[in-house]
Amino acid sequence: MNVPDVVPIAYEPDYRTATIGRWDGGQFLASVTAAFPEGRTVGDDWARHKRWYAVLHRFDAAGRHLGSSIVSTGTTEDGEREVVEAARLLLDEWLDALPGRRYESIAVAPFAVRCEGALFGLVVEHHGEEDEGGDVEGDGDGGEDGAGDWVELYPDGLGFSAPWDGTYDT
Template structure:
């Protein structure tokens, strides 16, 4: 199965992709999201689950330019406060984007690590997938840490 070089992401104003679009100089994907450091395991998840404001920017061709990521607290510190702080910060960042308008985007895979957590659009494969005649071929692109999965027919729709 062939994966496109850029992955379409559909703008859905009342759902998880309500803060994506275009601005002067390219495209953007923004979200408020919680993340754990890669490889973390343990019982005290509330102290490790960090909330973030995230703004990824891409050029017109969908290539990653930069990412702005800021932690606003942990669930143990107070989830409501951490989420509210991340939302306020994200609104400031979005308001500062010149020529911002919300719409579908198409971006290339990328990876950024922040405080030990993975942020990016990463190719995933089902190692147990045996039937390569299947349309999806057991491959998809996963947006981390948002948990959005994009796959065949690569039309911008996603699974959570």
């Protein structure tokens, strides 16, 4: 089954999608999350490279990406508890500044942005391999049109797929 143009994401209070919803300017998806720069492998110095971020993605009412605020508050090596708390405080400020904010389910289009060498976004993924023409072989959708199988929220690690009801796997 093809990835829809806008992907439903279910609001779950007190869990991984507790900070999503709508505001007077459209929709938002926010989190405190950690990321490694792309290509970085976890080694003995992993704590030096694991950066913590406050992340706020904004979308219009139709689910098109408008922009993202992404700020690192430090690394695990700096003291995970302190940098996570700093990210939460910053995120709370950003959320408080959204006029008409209400927490609820959303539906947004896939998008991708990079910050400090890390990928952030709702990215279409494939089970199969791309050939030279960009088509995906064995992509699981019954065709060879290169359509994706699922979308992954990076770097949060939430995967969304058919039946496209807003639920996710981790």
